[in-house]
Amino acid sequence: MYGHGAAPPARSSGTVIVLRVLFAAAGFLSCGLFACAPLFRVAFLRGRPIDWVLSWASLPLSIACFAVVGSLPETDPKTDIALSLVLLLGLFSSAYFLVTDIRIHQQRRFVGYPPPHGPTVHTGYGYPQPAPPPYTTLVPQPQPPAPPQPPAPPQRPAPARIDQVRAELDELSDYLRKHDSNHDGDHNGNHEGGR
Template identity: 65%
Template sequence: MYGHGAAPPTRSRGMVITLRVLFPIAGFLSCGLLACLPLFRVALLRGRWVDWLLAWTSIPLSIGCLAVVGSVPEGDHRSDVALATVLLLGAVSGAYFVVFDIRHHRGLPPTGPTHPGPHAYVPPGYGYPAAQPYPATPSAQTPPPPYTPAPQQPQPPQPQPQPQPQRPAPARIDQVRAELDELSDYLRKHEDGR
């Protein structure tokens, strides 16, 4: 009844770069108050307890530093230290996020079209024979035999098999719609029985 549904869409390169810019800016330009945002993003992606500890620790640290800035006189050196600490927290959390995000997206396989490797199967084109994989090493290659044309014999035309129309697997919305139809039928029968 409860399937996996559709796979989440992959983010485009532009979206990744946009997030890579917005998270650090939010931490720094909010004077460190939102420094927890990039840290929580890292903790969600990585899932390590150290990252969660850093993210949760940044919240009281930034609130405490901003409380010190607001409570002491402007000329007091403690307000300078607290403001420098909260700005440094915003900058460091943003830098930590950018470094992690770059490493994280480097480790993911590319999502776009790629060139097939030397051992990849390439489906044959119309009228061409199937592709054969290349040998494993260049030293194992043998030179091709000299070309000798074979005598051509006319072949009778072969009927092309018609491809079977393939119905895609039912999407999650179709499954939900069918379940709702069943439920409404059941409720109608139940009301008629009263």
């Protein structure tokens, strides 16, 4: 998407912090109702099957816990267990997201990705280009002017492909004319011959 040799644009540190706060808050402050949001974010970042399983399993677990809390009376100990479980799910998902997101961004910063505001060399498509030389200060030094070069003798360009094809077609038409004139006497003016 970004071409050969070009890294995706890096997010600013403010954007990364805001996203961390929002995803962590979604898991914990919703009392576990949106505990799947930080887990899905981790699954998108890492792409591991275990993260996808955890994120999809958190949905029915939180729904089931809230169903137990809403359907049973408050005095039933099952409601306390279900509410504790959904709160722990929210806490776990937020903590797991924060630890994983911080590790991922540290690995990207130290392994192969340029710093957010550092110099980059965009090569576009094709073969990688060498990096430009570092900036140096040039000290002007007087140099004698170079002697004038005599003009190069004009060179006749090699015949183009079109000229070669034209010459071959001329030869072929001459050959066919000679061939047709030899056969005109044999066929009594019938040019259709074997066609």
